[in-house]
Amino acid sequence: MTSVPHPPASSADPAGRDSGAGAAPGAGSALYTRIGRKLKQEIVSGVYAQGAYLPSSGELGKLYGANKNTVLRALRMLRAEGLIDFGRGRGAVVVHSARKVGLAEISEQLRYVVNLADVSGISRAAVVAAIHRIPPSQGPRPAGALPAAAARRGRAGRTAFRPHGRGAA
Missing domain, CATH: 1.10.287 (Helix Hairpins)
Known part of the structure; x- marks a missing residue:
């Protein structure tokens, strides 16, 4: 698995600040949603390919002007969509890139x-x-499936992120 350098900055950042002319896209939505959309766009466009690690939540927070909890909420949104998987101490890895390559x-x-x-x-x-x-790819994983390394460790080795105040799943 590889790590990808930070993506180039666009004219409108996910925090809703616009360094160019016009209004920032999605300015009316929550910051975590805008960060999630931006990261999803980067995954789909190939900035982060399947198997690539995203920057840490702290680095993403600095990049997008958000606190770590807001970034983690955006990452959970992408995990629910089946695009990434992450856990404490493991980093966020792209498990399914919707973009086909030639x-x-x-x-x-x-x-x-x-x-x-x-x-x-x-x-x-x-x-x-x-x-x-290298073993042949099994194709896209369904949302919630474990990556190969986590499957070898077993579910017990996986740390789940659960917001405070929610019941155990």
């Missing part, structure tokens, strides 16, 4: 991996062998 984009990513391997002294044959060892 062979040209995959080739570009492979070119990057091969160049990185060349610079690191790893043979192309070793890269190809590593690709062959």
Whole structure:
């Protein structure tokens, strides 16, 4: 799994502040909803691909001018949609990217991996062998399904985020 650098800033941020002309989109909705929509747009557009880690909730809070609890509420919204999975100490990982990619984009990513391997002294044959060892994808996971690492640990290893005042599920 890979980490993706912070996305470039747009003219309107999720906090509703607009650095360009015109009104900020979604200015009438809650901040966590706007942050969630922005992150979802970035996942769908490929800024965060399947398997990529989102920045920490603290980093996202600084990026979007929100406190950590507001960011966590947005992340829970995306988890309910089946786009990400996260837990305390594990970070938020994209489990389903709605965007389909073409062979040209995959080739570009492979070119990057091969160049990185060349610079690191790893043979192309070793890269190809590593690709062959990767198990085939099972396709998109249903919402609430555990990622492979969490499934190997079992449900007991998973920390659930529950807001205060709600009953146990």
